[in-house]
Amino acid sequence: MPxxxxxxxxxxxxxxxxxxxxxxxxxxxGANLSLRAxxxxxxxxxxxxxxxxxxxxxxxxxxxxxxxxALGEAVEAAADDPDLHDLRARWMAACRAARGWALAHPxxxxxxxGSPVPGYAAPDDTVGPAQRPPLTLVGLxxxxxxxxxxxxxxxxxxxxxxxxxxxxxxxxxxxxxPPALLARGMAGWTQLFGLxxxxxxxxxxxxxxxxxxxxDHQVGLLADLIGLPPPR
Amino acid sequence: MPxxxxxxxxxxxxxxxxxxxxxxxxxxxGANLSLRAxxxxxxxxxxxxxxxxxxxxxxxxxxxxxxxxALGEAVEAAADDPDLHDLRARWMAACRAARGWALAHPxxxxxxxGSPVPGYAAPDDTVGPAQRPPLTLVGLxxxxxxxxxxxxxxxxxxxxxxxxxxxxxxxxxxxxxPPALLARGMAGWTQLFGLxxxxxxxxxxxxxxxxxxxxDHQVGLLADLIGLPPPR
DNA sequence: TACGAATCGAGAGCAGTGCTCTCGGCTGCC
DNA sequence: GGCAGCCGAGAGCACTGCTCTCGATTCGTA
Numbered sequence: 001m002p003x004x005x006x007x008x009x010x011x012x013x014x015x016x017x018x019x020x021x022x023x024x025x026x027x028x029x030g031a032n033l034s035l036r037a038x039x040x041x042x043x044x045x046x047x048x049x050x051x052x053x054x055x056x057x058x059x060x061x062x063x064x065x066x067x068x069x070a071l072g073e074a075v076e077a078a079a080d081d082p083d084l085h086d087l088r089a090r091w092m093a094a095c096r097a098a099r100g101w102a103l104a105h106p107x108x109x110x111x112x113x114g115s116p117v118p119g120y121a122a123p124d125d126t127v128g129p130a131q132r133p134p135l136t137l138v139g140l141x142x143x144x145x146x147x148x149x150x151x152x153x154x155x156x157x158x159x160x161x162x163x164x165x166x167x168x169x170x171x172x173x174x175x176x177x178p179p180a181l182l183a184r185g186m187a188g189w190t191q192l193f194g195l196x197x198x199x200x201x202x203x204x205x206x207x208x209x210x211x212x213x214x215x216d217h218q219v220g221l222l223a224d225l226i227g228l229p230p231p232r
Numbered sequence: 233m234p235x236x237x238x239x240x241x242x243x244x245x246x247x248x249x250x251x252x253x254x255x256x257x258x259x260x261x262g263a264n265l266s267l268r269a270x271x272x273x274x275x276x277x278x279x280x281x282x283x284x285x286x287x288x289x290x291x292x293x294x295x296x297x298x299x300x301x302a303l304g305e306a307v308e309a310a311a312d313d314p315d316l317h318d319l320r321a322r323w324m325a326a327c328r329a330a331r332g333w334a335l336a337h338p339x340x341x342x343x344x345x346g347s348p349v350p351g352y353a354a355p356d357d358t359v360g361p362a363q364r365p366p367l368t369l370v371g372l373x374x375x376x377x378x379x380x381x382x383x384x385x386x387x388x389x390x391x392x393x394x395x396x397x398x399x400x401x402x403x404x405x406x407x408x409x410p411p412a413l414l415a416r417g418m419a420g421w422t423q424l425f426g427l428x429x430x431x432x433x434x435x436x437x438x439x440x441x442x443x444x445x446x447x448d449h450q451v452g453l454l455a456d457l458i459g460l461p462p463p464r
Numbered sequence: 465t466a467c468g469a470a471t472c473g474a475g476a477g478c479a480g481t482g483c484t485c486t487c488g489g490c491t492g493c494c
Numbered sequence: 495g496g497c498a499g500c501c502g503a504g505a506g507c508a509c510t511g512c513t514c515t516c517g518a519t520t521c522g523t524a
Contacts, residue, residue: 161441
């Protein structure tokens with residue numbers, strides 16, 4: 001492999017620096033990222049940014065993919081912590097990791113899970129990284145089932161067409177996973193998203209002060225619903 | 233009471249028309265509402281809008297309050313349907329009403345529950361209307377408890393400080409409601425928000441086709457967790 | 465090594481935005 | 495009837511994303 005030319009290396013550094021500056025702006029000024037402000041911060045003129053990102057949306061997409069991967073990595077690392085042998089502890093750790101990342105990167109979380117920007121349609125590059133957290137959670141359920149720690153929910157509780165939808169979905173990622181268990185995993189993911197969003201978007205203000213305990217309790221409730229083995 | 237002057241009546245009509253046009257723009261163009269576009273649609277010049285709303289944020293706030301009230305009214309009406317005597321049926325109806333309203337008014341739902349606009353801080357006028365849906369849900373639990381249809385969850389499952397937070401919160405709206413039951417009600421509200429947001433923001437695309445059944449199933453799961461009497 | 469091609473930053477410019485201010489015409493109240 | 499308050503139009507400011515052109519620099523290659 002030939003050494004990358006100076007120009008190519010400078011270009012890669014510029015891409016990284018633009019993303020870093022844009023992230024800083026996102027954190028301070030909120031979601032409406034200004035390309036011109038980013039350019040000013042870099043001592044450049046706004047049109048120069050377009051040498052690196054064809055449009056503002058493309059820059060946002062790059063940031064979104066990086067954020068999805070950072071969140072996904074945090075969740076996966078927590079779920080795969082070798083110190084945790086307890087299934088419920090792994091589930092809990094994954095959820096806490098997601099919340100911790102979100103609290104540490106609120107602007108990026110809002111970028112990922114807030115209302116979609118009007119004209120913006122998520123490109124296909126984002127769907128893979130976006131699936132990492134929910135796949136991690138459902139993967140824990142598959143592990144638990146394989147280890148005999150989980151009993152599959154009664155099959156009769158799903159309608160036929162919903163059973164088919166969930167079976168098709170399971171076949172893509174977790175062949176053989178009982179569809180009712182997949183539904184419970186998605187319920188857990190939905191709850192996790194709701195808990196984090198409510199906390200981050202201020203819906204817990206002036207109501208819940210002890211956020212950590214509230215979060216743990218609510219996640220624990222859903223762990224019970226899913227059928228994870230009780231703690232201890 | 234004196235008849236309102238012509239000018240006052242015209243002004244009220246203008247306020248309504250501006251809001252109506254803004255809502256149309258919100259539905260078609262997405263969240264970044266353009267005051268100038270609204271003015272153009274009304275055959276006015278942009279500065280004239282400022283005679284009625286001091287800023288774009290104030291117009292948005294007016295729309296938000298109206299949307300919160302419309303959603304709250306839909307949920308309350310569904311929960312109080314006199315034809316429903318079954319507690320679980322009322323819970324189900326309330327949740328379905330929220331989803332139905334959101335699907336019918338996606339832009340307004342995004343305005344209410346999407347990522348908060350950067351500079352925008354929700355004024356106090358919005359907190360009352362915003363609380364109507366969750367209060368309706370928790371109110372159902374209070375009714376069920378009073379009617380002996382619900383058994384309060386074991387008290388020992390909450391930490392002391394979380395117990396205090398929830399007791400304080402309950403005292404404001406539902407004095408005497410067991411805090412653990414309040415937590416379950418909030419879990420239901422969180423789940424409802426998550427389900428609707430995921431569906432509306434496209435996270436169910438290419439995975440779940442039978443959305444109605446999926447929604448009913450997931451809401452039913454949480455109803456079980458809360459301890460609502462089984463169906464039939 | 466020299467030359468043509470590709471890349472890059474600067475600058476001007478376009479269409480759009482929220483918002484302010486001033487200037488007239490109109491309305492409503494004393 | 496007159497005066498104060500309301501209202502729409504218009505100009506203007508600072509800002510945005512984005513396009514285009516123009517030199518300067520760098521690259522790959524002959």
